Amino acid sequence: MGKSKEIVSCSSFPKFDTESTIIGTGSHYCNDPGPGVWTAAEGGPYNFPHGRNFQSGYSSIEDDARPVQQNVLPEVNLENVLKGVIAIITGKNRTTSHNGAQGGADSNVSFLESSKDGDSFLHSSVYAPSAPSLHEAEALKFCDYKEVLLAEPPEWLPDSHSSTCMQCGSPFKALTRGRHHCRFCGGIFCRACTKGRCLMPVKFRQREPQRVCDNCYDRLEPLQDILIKSMSNAMQTAKHDVMDWTCSRGWLNLPIGLSMEYEIYKASNSLRSYCQVSRLDPEKSIPAAVLRGAKGLAILTVAKFGAVLTYKVGTGLVVARRSNGSWSAPSAILSVGLGWGPQIGGELTDFILVLHGSKAVRAFTSHMHFSLGAGLSAAAGPVGRVLEADLRAGDRGSGMCYTYSCSKGAFVGASLEGNMVMTRLETNARFYGDAYLATHDILLGMVEKPRAAEPLYLALDDLFTSL
Structure with a gap:
């Protein structure tokens, strides 16, 4: 029986236009795909050939297309069908299936494989795509927002370029309506039209949320998940992780930390120092029963000075313990x-x-929350002890805390203490890259553990190892 020459149709591949990009979620990725093409918005998968780098564009797919011959029914090769049936029944394909699976052109049963128990089945390449699906969020978003992700930093317009806001048209005023540049497009806008804060694409080399206009915010907001996981300070490796005498910052923690990275370093240093003291003198360690019942830890470095009336100021971070025993992301x-x-x-x-x-x-x-408590403090030189218990109350709840500490300086006395503790929202925003992240989401486990806080988690594991 003669064989008919078959022409493979590539009409099922969508046609991509890398020059024009549609901004907005749920957009189609092909231009006039034609009947029978299943677009991404309809839920259909796209498959690409091996070795295709999605960042290099998709226009090369058109080059692989060949003319389509319609209304041609392939002839059935009865000889090949009978050989295949006999091979399945007799099991003769077991020794040749692996060679056929490698693409041998002379094998008529190359689509078959045999399992360990002797059963035959179709090779996975027959029914499974060999390339990754475009349903991955990163691939979909890159295709949809390629123009935004590959944008170059703009050249800002001079302040004298416009005397009115380029969006709402309101005239600028010295006190009530000042000029602000959009970090993404470089235009000049008023404060009311530049309320959005977003992380910038890679070429901007910015790891903190930047001021953008309303139009640019709409373009950048769908990409924030990808940029936060790649560009934010929280996802970078900790640079300062040496906490011994060879590092000057390990000798003394400063009471004020300007960044979350330094707060993580201070907290890690405090925990490791406390662990060393507790190993040398177990009586000074936190009781195991107290640690087992801990739902979280707050670690601060505070400067205290005065006579009769004393003043206190300091910064730190707080972490919560999840139900599975792991720790949440830190909040400043x-x-x-x-x-x-x-x-x-x-x-x-x-x-x-x-x-x-x-x-x-x-x-x-x-x-913001307040605490009220009483304490006894004594410090002489590099070693001192403070024991306190206080009650804290805020708009989200109230609870009791036990305080353990190590002091340096020259101080003695007993006092009634009142403190006001505030969440450093700007510090959290600069660290996590999300200007709208709530403290509730950070402490209750809605945020992934940041890579930059790895020294802190190691110190916490050392503290709880004895339990």
Whole structure:
């Protein structure tokens, strides 16, 4: 029986236009795909040949297309069909299936493979695509927003270029309506038209959210998930991870940290120092029963000075413990307070606050909360001890905390303490790359563990290893 020459049709491949990009979610990726083509918006998968780099564009797919011959029914080769049936029944394909699977042109049963128990089945290449599906979010978004992701930093327009906002047309005024440049397009807008904050594409080399106009925000907002996971400070490897005497910053924690990276370093250093003290003198360690019941930890470095009336200021971070025993992402905090009582001197104290119960954790999810407690403090030189217990209350809840600390300085006294703790929203935004991230989402496990906080998690594991 004669064989008919078959022409493979490539009409099922969509035609892509890499020059024009449609901005917006749910957009089609092909231009006039024609009847019978299943587009991405309809839920159909796209498959690409091996070795195709989606960043290099998709226009080369058109080059592989060949003319389509319609209304041609292929003839059935009865000889090949009978040979295949006999091979399946007799099992003769078992020794040749592997060679046929490698693409041998002379094998008539190359589409068959045999399992260990002797059963025959179709090779996976017959019914499974050999290239990854375009349903992956990264591939879909890159195809849809290629123009945005590969954008170059603009040249800002001079301030004198426009005396009115380029969006709403309102005239600029010295005090009430100042000029602001959009970091993505370089245009000049008023404050009301540049409220959005977004991470920029890779070529901008910015790891913190930048001010953009409303139009640019609409273009950048769908890509924030990808940019946060690749460009934010939280996803970078920790640069400062040496915490011994060979590093000057390991000798003394400063009370004020300007970035989350330094707060992570301070907290890690405080935990490791405390672990060393507890190994040398177990009586000074936090009781195991208290640690087991901890729902979170707040780690701060606070400077305290004065006589009778003392002033306190310091920064730190707080982490919550999840139900499976793991730790949440850290949230930056600022603490200021006053103390009154028979006391005098100055000291620098590293505090470890054990949050007793979920209510105490919810208090730290507030933008601001207050604490009231009493404590006894004594410091002489590089070693000192402070023991306190306080009650904290905020708009998200209230709870009790136990405080353990190590002090440096010259201070003695007993006092009644009042503190105000605030969440550093700007510090969190610069670290995570999301200007609208809530503290509640950070502490309750909605945010992935940042790579930059790896030293902190190692120090926490050392603290709880003894349990």
